[in-house]
Amino acid sequence: xxxxxxxxxxxxxxxxxxxxxxxxxxxxxxxxxxxxxxxxxxxxxxxxxxxxxxxxxxxxxxxxxxxxxxxxxxxxxxxxxxxxxxxxxxxxxxxxxxxxxxxxxxxxxxxxxxxxxxxxxxxxxxxxxxxxxxxxxxxxxxxxxxxxxxxxxxxxxxxxxxxxxxxxxxxxxxxxxxxxxxxxxxxxxxxxxxxxxxxxxxxxxxxxxxxxxxxxxxxxxxxxxxxxxxxxxxxxxxxxxxxxxxxxxxxxxxxxxxxxxxxxxxxxxxxxxxxxxxxxxxxxxxxxxxxxxxxxxxxxxxxxxxxxxxxxxxxxxxxxxxxxxxxxxxxxxxxxxxxxxxxxxxxxxxxxxxxxxxxxxxxxxxxxxxxxxxxxxxxxxxxxxxxxxxxxxxxxxxxxxxxxxxxxxxxxxxxxxxxxxxxxxxxxxxxxxxxxxxxxxxxxxxxxxxxxxxxxxxxxxxxxxxxxxxxxxxxxxxxxxxxxxxxxxxxxxxxxxxxxxxxxxxxxxxxxxxxxxxxxxxxxx
Numbered sequence: 001x002x003x004x005x006x007x008x009x010x011x012x013x014x015x016x017x018x019x020x021x022x023x024x025x026x027x028x029x030x031x032x033x034x035x036x037x038x039x040x041x042x043x044x045x046x047x048x049x050x051x052x053x054x055x056x057x058x059x060x061x062x063x064x065x066x067x068x069x070x071x072x073x074x075x076x077x078x079x080x081x082x083x084x085x086x087x088x089x090x091x092x093x094x095x096x097x098x099x100x101x102x103x104x105x106x107x108x109x110x111x112x113x114x115x116x117x118x119x120x121x122x123x124x125x126x127x128x129x130x131x132x133x134x135x136x137x138x139x140x141x142x143x144x145x146x147x148x149x150x151x152x153x154x155x156x157x158x159x160x161x162x163x164x165x166x167x168x169x170x171x172x173x174x175x176x177x178x179x180x181x182x183x184x185x186x187x188x189x190x191x192x193x194x195x196x197x198x199x200x201x202x203x204x205x206x207x208x209x210x211x212x213x214x215x216x217x218x219x220x221x222x223x224x225x226x227x228x229x230x231x232x233x234x235x236x237x238x239x240x241x242x243x244x245x246x247x248x249x250x251x252x253x254x255x256x257x258x259x260x261x262x263x264x265x266x267x268x269x270x271x272x273x274x275x276x277x278x279x280x281x282x283x284x285x286x287x288x289x290x291x292x293x294x295x296x297x298x299x300x301x302x303x304x305x306x307x308x309x310x311x312x313x314x315x316x317x318x319x320x321x322x323x324x325x326x327x328x329x330x331x332x333x334x335x336x337x338x339x340x341x342x343x344x345x346x347x348x349x350x351x352x353x354x355x356x357x358x359x360x361x362x363x364x365x366x367x368x369x370x371x372x373x374x375x376x377x378x379x380x381x382x383x384x385x386x387x388x389x390x391x392x393x394x395x396x397x398x399x400x401x402x403x404x405x406x407x408x409x410x411x412x413x414x415x416x417x418x419x420x421x422x423x424x425x426x427x428x429x430x431x432x433x434x435x436x437x438x439x440x441x442x443x444x445x446x447x448x449x450x451x452x453x454x455x456x457x458x459x460x461x462x463x464x465x466x467x468x469x470x471x472x473x474x475x476x477x478x479x480x481x482x483x484x485x486x487x488x489x490x491x492x493x494x495x496x497x498x499x500x501x502x503x504x505x506x507x508x509x510x511x512x513x514x515x516x517x518x519x520x521x522x523x524x525x
Contacts, residue, residue, distance in 0.1 A: 001024050002024065002044040003024040003025075003042060003045070003064075004024070004043060004046070004298060005026050005039065005040065005045070005047070006026070007029060007046060008051045009049070009051075010049055010291045011292075012291075013288055013295070015027055016295075017292060018295050021299035021303065022299075022303065023298070023299055023302060031052070037057055038061075040061055043062070044067070044302055045065070047298060048069070048070055048071070049071050050077055052077065054077060054078040054079060059085075059086045062086070062088070065088050067090075067301050068089070069295075069297060070092040070093070072092065073092055073093070074092075075092055075311060076204075078090055084313075091294065091301070091307070091308065091310050091311065093293040094385060096281075096290035097289070097290060098154060100280065100283045100285065101151050101229055101280035101286075102155045104255060105151075105155050105255075106159070108227045108255070108274055109138065109197055109199070109253070110138070112225045112227070112251045112253050112274060113137070115251075116274075118133065119133040136196075138197070140163060141164055142165045143155075143166050143197045144192070145167070145168045145169070145170075145198075145199055145201060146199070146202055147169075147170055147202035148169075148177075148183065152170070152199075155199055156168065156182070157182075160182055167183060167185075167190075167191055167195065168181075168186070168191070169185075169190075169191045170185070170345075171342065171345055172393045172395070174393050174395065176394045177392065188211075192216055193220070195224060197227065198224060198226045200212070200226075200234050200235070203377075203378065203379030206522075207377065209233050210233065210234070211235075212240070213235075214242070217243045217248065220249070222247075225249070225252065225253070227253040229280045231256055232259070237265060237267050241270065244270055249272075250272065251274070252267065254267060254275050256278055309382060310382055326429055326432070326435065327365055327412070327429070328365060329435050330427050331365040331366070331414075334412060334426070335414060336373070336523075337372075337449070337523065338372075338414055338423065339376040341423070341523075344418045344420050345418060346373075346395045348396045348417035349370065349390070349395060349414070349416050349417075350417075351398070351400070351414050352400045352412070352414075353365070353400070353411075353412055354406040354408075354410070354413070355408060356410040357411070358402060362399060365412070366387075366397070369412075370387060370390055373386075373414075374389055411428050413426040424441065426438050426439035427439075437449060437496065442487065443494050445484065445494060448498070449496075449523075452501060452502055452522070454497040454511070454520065454523070456495040456511070456519065457518045458495065458517050458518055459493065460489060460490050460491055461490070461516050464495075464517075465484075467514055468497075468511060468514065471507060472497075472503075472507070475504065477499050477500070477501060479497060479500075482497050483495065492518075502522075
């Protein structure tokens, strides 16, 4: 009989469902890291919320662990890469608390509009300061939603019921999907300039970290109110405090912070700021939903091998998994490559298979490519929900198998069409197991992808390699591999540079300033 440890407080329904399904359950909450490491050895499954930190040390000690289940969306507390390396499946419940979080954002909106928290404190102190707390109506105001996925879409729907105008910035939101939601799709600068209220609903990624900083706040209209119930670190909190103190920003509602638990924060102490301790998912209904969902998913996997909402494992049979593993890695890398370069709305994705790979079951490969493509922008994308997320955003996905000769024994070509046009990247397996990029935008190049990559497009002129190498050398950045390709002598060229460590922003700026450079993007794989 499989054995599961529940290490965080959650609805007792999770324990009941697991036991009913035939799984032995133990509940032990509030464990220290050392206690968890000592205890985890005898368990096949671990169910957590956000308090338990599933570190590499925990995974190393977990001799029998097969799955970690997160009752909720965010998995910041789980070392997914480490779990993958240890063969542990990580699952979450991406839809369980969407409504609850959306409602909390709207509660923040009302609290800011009518200054409810400071008015409550004043009234209970016996002051009766009616003239001090002059509010604003939300009717007719413009709500700007940054990130129009599951939660953002619910906020938009509810806000329209309040007779608000809703505009949205989301690179993956298609015009048709925006029309269905009744929102106006805009670029970020336009949203900042027009919105009376701004609500963030994006994951914390390299692209979104600190996206609302001093420069962004300067572009907002005077009197704007900003709400963040998504992830800490999306807003530069010190810059926001300065904008509030200057009078440019009227107020802010924050449920998440750059450091949690937030015992101290630069935003604390301002009457114009409403703060809550990460309560977005804290309703009875939401906690019951995620507890039931994660218990069912954990039982299914441990008892039958079925995988749902896995973040690091495809939905595959045991037989297919071994054969497709290197192709899956290649497909996801191609998708991630394209996704990290995508800056405008996606319209179409075309995935072509040639050679040996065309003879295999390509559906999981297509799912892997979509997962890599959508992950840089969307939260909790996995092999199960990637096709659904693409359909929701009206991204047309086509899969084509070619029965024709190729320069490679196996080839996967991914073409994405955005509002700016098509762009393609192709890859192959060297030695049958080693993924390689072999073509970018029609330019031949053979490159192995690493954790830290520089993608450079430039004019093919003498001197670039030397100047680029000098900048990296000055910054003590070691080059692992350097791959070049060009369309024709003196024409467009590309470089893929694998470096040993992350590159600082000032170093990236120096590279971008080189005269031959057209584009520089730091990629991670």
